[in-house]
Amino acid sequence: MIKRVSGRVWLSLATAVILVVIIYLSRHEIMQSWHLLGKVDMSIILWLIPLQFLSFYSMGASMFSYLRAQGRARHISAPDLARLSLEMNFVNHILPSAGVSGVSYIGWRLKFYGISPSKSAAAQLIRIVATFIAYVVILLVSVTAMLFDGSLNRLTVIVTIGLAILIFGVVAIVVYILEHNKNFENTAKKIINFVNKSIQIITFGHHKKGIKSSKSLAGFLNELQKDYCQVKSKKKMIIKPFFWGLVLNLSDIAMFYCVFLALGHPINPAPLVAAYGLAGASSIFMVTPGGAGAYELIMVAFLAAAGIDNQAGIAAIVLTRVLLMAGTIIGGYAFYQQAIVKRGKSDDTDANS
Numbered sequence: 138m139i140k141r142v143s144g145r146v147w148l149s150l151a152t153a154v155i156l157v158v159i160i161y162l163s164r165h166e167i168m169q170s171w172h173l174l175g176k177v178d179m180s181i182i183l184w185l186i187p188l189q190f191l192s193f194y195s196m197g198a199s200m201f202s203y204l205r206a207q208g209r210a211r212h213i214s215a216p217d218l219a220r221l222s223l224e225m226n227f228v229n230h231i232l233p234s235a236g237v238s239g240v241s242y243i244g245w246r247l248k249f250y251g252i253s254p255s256k257s258a259a260a261q262l263i264r265i266v267a268t269f270i271a272y273v274v275i276l277l278v279s280v281t282a283m284l285f286d287g288s289l290n291r292l293t294v295i296v297t298i299g300l301a302i303l304i305f306g307v308v309a310i311v312v313y314i315l316e317h318n319k320n321f322e323n324t325a326k327k328i329i330n331f332v333n334k335s336i337q338i339i340t341f342g343h344h345k346k347g348i349k350s351s352k353s354l355a356g357f358l359n360e361l362q363k364d365y366c367q368v369k370s371k372k373k374m375i376i377k378p379f380f381w382g383l384v385l386n387l388s389d390i391a392m393f394y395c396v397f398l399a400l401g402h403p404i405n406p407a408p409l410v411a412a413y414g415l416a417g418a419s420s421i422f423m424v425t426p427g428g429a430g431a432y433e434l435i436m437v438a439f440l441a442a443a444g445i446d447n448q449a450g451i452a453a454i455v456l457t458r459v460l461l462m463a464g465t466i467i468g469g470y471a472f473y474q475q476a477i478v479k480r481g482k483s484d485d486t487d488a489n490s
Contacts, residue, residue, distance in 0.1 A: 173400070173456045181399035182460070185392050189464045190219075192388040197222025199381035200243075200264040204252065206374040207367070213250055220472050221246060227469025230462070246476060255360030262311070262361070263368065263378050269304045271382030272414055275390075276300060279407035286405075292442050293411050300414050315365040321358035389413065393436075396457040400449060408443035412436045433458055 174182075197218050204210035213221075221243065228242045244257040252260075280297050318324060368374050390406065390413050397404050416435040433454050440450040 173452055177396070177399040177456070178401070179399075181395055184395050185457075185460055185464070188388050188392045188395065189461060190468070192385055192392070193222045193226045193468065194219055195381045195385040195388065196226060196264070196268075199267055199378045199385065200260045202377035202381060203260045203263045203374060204256065206371075206377065207256075207364075209252055209256065210247075210250065223469040224473045224476060227465055227473050230465045253360070255356075256364070259361050259364035263375060264382070266308055266311070267375055267378035268382035268385055269308065271379055272386045273301055273304055275383065275386050276410055276414060279410040283405070283407045290443065292439070293408060296411050296415055296439070300411070300418060303418060312365075315362050318358075318362065321355045321362070325355035325358060386413075392461065393453065393457050396460075397449065397453045400453055400456075402446065402449035402453065404440075404445055404449075408440055408445060412439040412443070415439055 201210050201213060201218055224246065225243045240258065240261050243261065244254045247257045248254065276297055280293065283293065314324075390410055393409055393413065394404075394406050397409075413436070416432045416439075419431065419435050436454045437447070437450045440454075441447045
């Protein structure tokens with residue numbers, strides 16, 4: 138009798154295949170970066186290691202600081218926090234799903250620490266909102282600095298206004314939904330109907346069962362609303378997530394700036410801030426892992442329009458992205474794979490019992 142292959146084995150194989158595909162598709166950028174490494178100041182490039190770890194850590198800290206303010210996740214140690222952050226970053230960067238994979242994955246991981254999916258989702262929503270708002274603050278400071286030194290141009294103003302409107306618009310929509318929805322039963326039904334119709338379209342009508350009950354989703358949304366009301370009454374709970382959001386954005390931008398310095402092309406960091414935000418916002422709509430390809434193109438194009446030397450921009454952005462991809466894989470894959478093998482085993486046991 139042939140033994141059934143478990144879901145965790147399929148997931149491990151799928152992840153390995155995706156990694157191979159990413160490396161293959163990025164082979165030209167990797168070769169270009171390899172040649173560039175011989176032309177850079179390695180003492181500056183090495184700063185990317187602590188900066189990337191700080192970026193990874195701050196993403197997790199933003200979420201866990203909120204959970205701890207609620208009296209949860211206090212039993213999660215600093216090493217575990219760092220590990221979970223590395224895993225989440227790996228999933229977010231490798232799987233092409235606009236961050237949805239990372240949200241789902243960390244929700245699954247946190248259930249082993251006694252944190253419910255709704256609490257995990259609320260913490261991640263707070264993390265995302267706090268990080269977005271922190272970015273807008275950094276962007277406005279950068280634009281103000283450009284205004285004083287005379288380097289501000291029309292494109293930067295347009296992008297700044299556009300990003301600010303987009304970010305605050307998304308936050309306003311989320312707040313409105315949580316503020317005014319008294320009963321999420323109808324909302325849950327609409328979401329379930331949309332998902333079922335999407336499944337039928339994707340499977341060409343072969344999968345007709347779909348999701349029947351909306352009660353679980355309605356309960357989840359109601360729990361999410363309770364967390365929102367708690368934050369609204371205790372606004373101090375968002376201070377630490379906002380601080381870590383600042384650290385996250387600054388460390389990410391600093392990595393790109395370090396590579397410009399290492400290549401011997403110091404630039405005004407203000408346009409880099411705008412380019413980083415524009416590429417990040419655009420990557421939400423990209424199907425490639427981590428927005429690979431289009432992300433670099435958008436950053437380079439904006440920097441060129443802002444007056445940055447085109448060759449220096451291409452070299453710095455491509456080298457940074459390749460090094461960060463390598464750091465993400467090296468830093469997160471082993472922990473991710475170990476979690477899938479160890480925790481996935483218990484899920485398989487539960488499913489078969």
